[in-house]
Amino acid sequence: MDIIEIKNLTKIYKAKEFWKNDIIPGVENINLTIAKGEVFGLLGLNGAGKTTLMKVLLGLLKPTSGSVKVFGGDINERKNRKKIGYLSELPYFPKYLTANEILDYFCDLFDIPVKEKAERIKSVLKLVRLEGKENIKLKNFSKGMQERLGLAQAILNDPELLFLDEPMSGLDPLGYKETRDIIIALNKQGKTIFFNSHILSEVEKVCDRVGIIKDGRLVAVRKINEIKKTYATLEQYFVSVVAPSAR
Ligand SMILES: Nc1ncnc2c1ncn2[C@@H]1O[C@H](COP(=O)(O)OP(=O)(O)OP(=O)(O)O)[C@@H](O)[C@H]1O
Numbered sequence: 001m002d003i004i005e006i007k008n009l010t011k012i013y014k015a016k017e018f019w020k021n022d023i024i025p026g027v028e029n030i031n032l033t034i035a036k037g038e039v040f041g042l043l044g045l046n047g048a049g050k051t052t053l054m055k056v057l058l059g060l061l062k063p064t065s066g067s068v069k070v071f072g073g074d075i076n077e078r079k080n081r082k083k084i085g086y087l088s089e090l091p092y093f094p095k096y097l098t099a100n101e102i103l104d105y106f107c108d109l110f111d112i113p114v115k116e117k118a119e120r121i122k123s124v125l126k127l128v129r130l131e132g133k134e135n136i137k138l139k140n141f142s143k144g145m146q147e148r149l150g151l152a153q154a155i156l157n158d159p160e161l162l163f164l165d166e167p168m169s170g171l172d173p174l175g176y177k178e179t180r181d182i183i184i185a186l187n188k189q190g191k192t193i194f195f196n197s198h199i200l201s202e203v204e205k206v207c208d209r210v211g212i213i214k215d216g217r218l219v220a221v222r223k224i225n226e227i228k229k230t231y232a233t234l235e236q237y238f239v240s241v242v243a244p245s246a247r
C-alpha cells in the first residue's frame with residue numbers, strides 16, 4: 001500500500017511584501033509514491049526544495065498545484081495527523097522549560113492518556129539517550145541535546161509515518177549511530193520513515209530508496225542496492241547526479 005502519493009506537485013513561494021512580484025520556486029512537478037514500511041531518503045543541495053516538499057506533505061504548506069495524499073487521504077484530517085511524527089529542521093522549544101515539561105505538553109497535544117504519560121516520556125528519553133536530563137531547563141541543553149529532544153518529541157505518539165528533516169544535524173558521531181539505530185528499530189516495527197539528510201554515509205546505511213531533488217525538481221529516484229551495483233558510495237552517485245562536471 002502507498003502511504004504517500006504525490007502527483008504533479010508544484011509549490012511556488014510568493015514574496016510576502018505586496019509591492020514585490022517575486023516568485024520563488026520551491027518544488028516543481030514532483031511525482032512520487034512511498035510504500036508502507038519503506039525508509040526513504042530525500043537528498044539535495046541547500047535550497048533544493050527538500051524542506052518545502054516535506055512541509056507540503058505535512059500540510060504545513062499548501063500546494064500551488066498538484067496534490068498529495070497521506071494514508072490515502074488528506075493529511076489535515078485529525079485521524080491522519082495523529083499517525084504522523086515530525087522533527088523539523090530547526091526544532092524550537094521554549095528555553096525556560098525542562099525536557100520533561102515539553103514532552104508532557106506534547107503528550108497532551110497527542111491525547112496520550114494521563115496515566116500513560118510518565119512511562120511514554122521515560123521510554124522516548126531513554127531511546128534518544130537523554131535519560132537523567134529530564135529536569136534540566138533547555139537553556140542548559142547543548143545543540144545536540146536539543147536535536148535529540150526533537151527526535152523524542154517526533155516519536156512520542158508512536159507514529160506510523162515519521163518525517164525527519166535532517167535528524168542528524170548537530171549530533172556527535174555516536175549520535176549518528178544512535179539515530180540510525182532508532183530509524184532501523186522503528187522500521188522493523190513496520191513504520192514508514194521519510195527523511196532528508198546531507199550525511200550520505202548514514203543515508204546509505206538506513207534507506208531502501210533515495211530521491212534527489214535538484215533546483216526543485218525530482219531528478220532521480222533509485223534503490224540503494226541498485227546504486228551500490230554501479231557506485232562504491234552513495235556520495236559518488238549523488239555527485240554524479242547533482243554536479244556531473246565535478247566527477
Ligand atoms: N518561506 C519561504 N518563502 C520564500 N521562499 C522560500 C521559503 N522557504 C523556502 N524558500 C525557497 O524555496 C527553495 C527551497 O527551499 P527549501 O527550504 O525547501 O530547501 P532545502 O532543500 O530544505 O535546503 P536545506 O538543505 O538548506 O535545508 C529555496 O530557494 C528557498 O529560498
Ligand SMILES: [Mg+2]
Pocket residue numbers: 050051052089165
Ligand atoms: Mg531544509
